[in-house]
């Protein structure tokens with residue numbers, strides 16, 4: 001992964017160096033969304049976390065716990081159904097209920113999931129096969145959650161726009177608030193690993209950072225490591241992940257020697273984990289990099305995660321913002337529509353670095 005310079009590159013005027021995000025929790029930058037110090041400092045912190053890591057933990061984020069608790073209860077009830085009842089909401093095409101199989105090209109993981117479109121009409125349609133007894137109960141809960149999380153996503157994108165010194169700081173958030181936005185909600189349920197494979201308890205529960213060697217193989221300290229969700233970057237603009245207290249998420253970050261290592265992200269049910277997606281990389285001409293991440297499903301308790309993937313409308317034209325293109329930093333990606341990008345991503349495997357296919361020259 002190319003790591004951009006440590007200060008946001010697009011800012012024209014001279015400003016005080018951004019306060020570094022704190023690194024509580026295993027090298028994962030943390031941004032307190034209500035930290036004292038004012039909006040300027042906060043926006044620079046968000047921009048710095050996205051530029052340096054493409055990833056951060058948002059705490060004190062202002063999303064009320066109610067919608068999340070209600071969604072968790074509804075999805076836990078769904079996953080507790082008998083397999084044939086869950087299958088009524090599948091197979092994912094790509095939306096719906098899925099078990100193990102991910103996408104259309106042979107990727108698989110140790111999980112089951114619900115993948116939903118985030119707009120209310122689509123939620124209502126999907127809910128009919130998810131909560132057959134009372135579909136409107138399920139869609140109300142999903143819409144309430146999506147509304148709250150979309151607001152946080154917009155706030156983060158506005159702060160990012162401000163921190164990067166964009167001419168229009170709302171350039172990113174406008175794309176996801178469009179009524180035709182193609183945003184998704186994914187709920188992943190990773191069953192407890194030890195009940196499936198009966199591996200040694202310690203092997204299953206002790207996951208450490210895994211060093212990636214030159215030939216791309218992982219030095220795996222645990223024989224029990226199983227791929228829950230394989231290595232990939234998120235294709236959209238930004239993703240907001242919230243999970244229960246079970247570890248599993250890992251992000252690929254450079255260590256102090258510049259070597260890429262898988263860093264275990266300590267679980268924090270009260271936080272949102274924010275990922276830069278491929279489209280944000282394209283819009284910023286590569287100044288921000290979409291972080292590669294995966295889930296290793298080795299815990300002895302189920303992991304439940306919910307991810308909001310904020311996307312533009314299908315017809316949106318994705319092109320580097322003019323202020324990101326300079327003599328020293330020529331255009332990296334040809335313009336494309338989100339529809340075109342989606343078509344490409346569904347033709348490829350999960351781990352593919354798909355944005356490379358849009359590189360110029």
Ligand code: GA4
Nearest residue numbers: 094102103104107234235345346348349350
């Ligand atoms: C990865 C991020 C999101 O979970 C997702 C995934 C999608 C799917 O599960 O249908 C994809 C994957 C994701 C990228 C490549 C293609 C499409 C599976 C796959 C192999 C919902 C998304 O938008 O892209």
